[in-house]
Amino acid sequence: MRKIALVAAASAAALSLAACSEATEDSAEATMENAAADTEANMEAAGDSMEATGEEVAAEADEAAAEVEAEVEGETEAEAQAD
Template sequence: MRKIILAAAFATSALSLAACSESTEDAAGAAVEGAAADAEANLDEAGDAVAGAANEAGAEISGAVDAAGKATDEAGDKIEADVQDESVEEAAAD
């Protein structure tokens, strides 16, 4: 009789442990899914920030290149005007 009671207690304990483990496993799975979703959202935001910064930097570089080109053209017109003994406007028109 004693062995039957011990076997029943053991079986009950095993079933309780299995049920608890499944519940714990489900909770851990939900936590992992939540962490993965948070990580994905953070990466998306970081990617958007990097893309925005790259676009701004590209626009600033483009503006600097345009300004340098304009300054080079103006310097060339001044040199041509001095060499050909004409006004800057006449040199620019050539």
């Protein structure tokens, strides 16, 4: 009788471990999906930031070029930018 109870207990333990393992796999998969979504959002935000910075640098470069052109050609900055 003890052997039957021991086998039943071992079987129950094995089943609970199998269920736990499946739950752990599901949890790991959810964690991985969340990490991928976070990474994608961060990459998009970084790309937007880099794009805005590039536009600022381009505008400043245009302004600096107009200043230099105006100084070299003896005209106003507005005239240099119009060229």
